[in-house]
Amino acid sequence: MTVHESVLDAIGGTPLLRLRRLGAGLSPRIYAKLEFQNIGGSVKDRAALSMVRAAETAGHLRPGGTVVEGTSGNTGIGLSLVAAQLGYRSVIFAPTATAAEKISLLRAYGAEVHLVADFVPRGHPDHLASRAADFAAATPGAWLAQQYDNPANPAAHRESTGPEIWADTKGTVTHLVSSVGTGGTLSGTGGHLKEASSGRIRVVAADPEHSRYAGGDGALKYVEGAGHALHPDSTEDIWPEAFDTSVVDQYVRVSDREAIFTARRAAREEGLLTGATGGLALAAALRLAGTLDADDTVVVVLPDSGRNYLSTCFDDGWLTRLGFLEPPDPAGTVRSLLAGREPAGVPILPASLTAGEAIAAAAALGLEPTAPVFLALDRGTRHGTVHPREVRAVVTPESLRQLAAGSGSPEDAALAGVAYQALGAGEPAPGRRPDAAPGFLAVLVDGRIAAAAPWPA
Numbered sequence: 001m002t003v004h005e006s007v008l009d010a011i012g013g014t015p016l017l018r019l020r021r022l023g024a025g026l027s028p029r030i031y032a033k034l035e036f037q038n039i040g041g042s043v044k045d046r047a048a049l050s051m052v053r054a055a056e057t058a059g060h061l062r063p064g065g066t067v068v069e070g071t072s073g074n075t076g077i078g079l080s081l082v083a084a085q086l087g088y089r090s091v092i093f094a095p096t097a098t099a100a101e102k103i104s105l106l107r108a109y110g111a112e113v114h115l116v117a118d119f120v121p122r123g124h125p126d127h128l129a130s131r132a133a134d135f136a137a138a139t140p141g142a143w144l145a146q147q148y149d150n151p152a153n154p155a156a157h158r159e160s161t162g163p164e165i166w167a168d169t170k171g172t173v174t175h176l177v178s179s180v181g182t183g184g185t186l187s188g189t190g191g192h193l194k195e196a197s198s199g200r201i202r203v204v205a206a207d208p209e210h211s212r213y214a215g216g217d218g219a220l221k222y223v224e225g226a227g228h229a230l231h232p233d234s235t236e237d238i239w240p241e242a243f244d245t246s247v248v249d250q251y252v253r254v255s256d257r258e259a260i261f262t263a264r265r266a267a268r269e270e271g272l273l274t275g276a277t278g279g280l281a282l283a284a285a286l287r288l289a290g291t292l293d294a295d296d297t298v299v300v301v302l303p304d305s306g307r308n309y310l311s312t313c314f315d316d317g318w319l320t321r322l323g324f325l326e327p328p329d330p331a332g333t334v335r336s337l338l339a340g341r342e343p344a345g346v347p348i349l350p351a352s353l354t355a356g357e358a359i360a361a362a363a364a365l366g367l368e369p370t371a372p373v374f375l376a377l378d379r380g381t382r383h384g385t386v387h388p389r390e391v392r393a394v395v396t397p398e399s400l401r402q403l404a405a406g407s408g409s410p411e412d413a414a415l416a417g418v419a420y421q422a423l424g425a426g427e428p429a430p431g432r433r434p435d436a437a438p439g440f441l442a443v444l445v446d447g448r449i450a451a452a453a454p455w456p457a
């Protein structure tokens with residue numbers, strides 16, 4: 001057994017695992033690079049250590065200093081464990097939608113965690129990056145990691161992940177498949193493998209279907225950490241400097257649903273618990289492998305463990321609420337979600353209606369304009385499903401009742417007013433910006449999205 005003198009020595013050196021069951025019937029050998037075997041549980045430990053070491057060398061981080069970063073979790077976990085070992089304070093800004101497991105881990109490593117709104121246009125003072133940068137600027141001795149643009153991030157993979165794969169496959173690897181968040185993993189690992197193989201190796205980027213990287217519309221995705229979303233109010237689409245797009249030979253686009261269900265398959269069929277970005281990369285690797293032959297060897301990077309997502313991707317209730325597990329009839333889904341709590345006489349309208357069409361349908365049923373209407377989730381055209389962060393307004397039966405009665409808190413009345421207008425009731429919509437981008441109107445039951453419809457543009 002290897003004996004380590006420091007936790008930092010337990011970063012890297014992860015194994016490859018042959019995927020015999022997922023790869024059954026496919027010609028190439030497929031190996032998974034198990035990045036969750038890093039001491040902090042993800043591929044980002046490598047980048048975190050590399051960035052901290054580079055900052056120390058450059059004199060940006062000195063004894064007693066503070067490590068600061070805006071991150072959806074794994075980089076923060078890596079940074080906070082490295083900081084703990086080296087005696088630095090760590091302050092992490094994380095989006096509110098980050099999986100609860102990751103937030104708890106950050107705190108367990110002693111990080112100070114600030115949760116910030118995450119569906120905010122880039123450049124806005126409340127954007128994650130702005131909040132972290134402002135904090136670092138105002139804190140003496142603070143250093144901001146900036147993983148998206150930090151060259152020490154891809155360098156970590158050029159120096160460790162790439163050489164490990166080359167050595168462990170004895171130079172027989174022909175294809176690398178990786179997701180892209182900051183791009184550090186793919187650019188550094190792929191860059192090294194291309195050099196080592198004199199350009200023979202093909203590098204394949206697995207991308208969530210709405211991600212901008214592979215040409216998607218930038219809508220939000222459920223696969224935390226991979227892909228590039230774009231807030232509709234962002235004026236510029238800025239890509240990370242850590243992502244060297246020239247390394248990519250091919251993009252494979254994967255839906256949230258396929259990514260999540262491939263991760264679940266890996267757990268049940270291979271005994272391999274990986275997160276949604278692992279599922280994303282696996283789905284792309286399996287699709288790619290179908291086009292290759294027996295001389296090929298595919299290595300697919302699994303960035304972190306499914307343990308980070310037990311309350312999300314591996315929870316059937318979460319999947320049902322968000323529409324990933326559903327019977328063929330979406331209206332049936334809404335009905336089952338509302339089971340036993342459905343107010344008498346409330347119609348459930350079919351999927352694919354716009355909000356305006358829904359209100360017309362409700363009127364045709366002889367409903368009062370103030371009656372709550374549950375709209376079945378509209379899937380398919382623009383978004384795979386409704387992401388909670390895309391919901392611009394919520395309406396509950398109670399808020400509509402209060403609006404009709406002229407009572408309720410100003411916030412409730414404003415929200416209900418916005419929703420009311422979206423439903424076509426003709427009321428002015430307090431607080432709604434005329435140029436607001438299309439979104440979703442949602443009906444909440446017990447604080448969870450039970451149904452939603454496209455917000456009229």
Ligand SMILES: Cc1ncc(COP(=O)(O)O)c(C=O)c1O
Nearest residue numbers: 074181182183184185225277303
């Ligand atoms: C779960 C997960 N998968 C994939 C990635 C992408 O890795 P990279 O930033 O090296 O592109 C990240 C990055 O944070 C991540 O947290």
